[in-house]
Amino acid sequence: MNSTDTAPANEDIDALREEIDFLDAELLRLVKRRVEISRTIGAARMAAGGTRIVHNREIDVLNRYKDLGPEGRDLAMILLKLGRGPLGR
């Protein structure tokens, strides 16, 4: 098998890039919503005298992204940090 056996045609690359653009827009929308929810929960908990972080929940989140390997952990950490806001970094 050489690289031309699997290389997509130019028109396929255009379609695939459109899909990437769509997926990036969706991911951004979902991440923003996740940040909003995470900050809402954190603010409510702290207003009630609780902690900013709940470790066992965060471990569950980290485990969810294990499928992606070490980068999955990095991605999960970034999501958790975004949810903490600028002061939680």
Ligand SMILES: C=C(O[C@@H]1C=C(C(=O)O)C=C[C@H]1O)C(=O)O
């Ligand atoms: C959103 C929460 O608050 C924090 C944020 C979490 C998250 O972004 O997933 C998880 C645990 C907490 O540290 C929660 O307790 O569920």
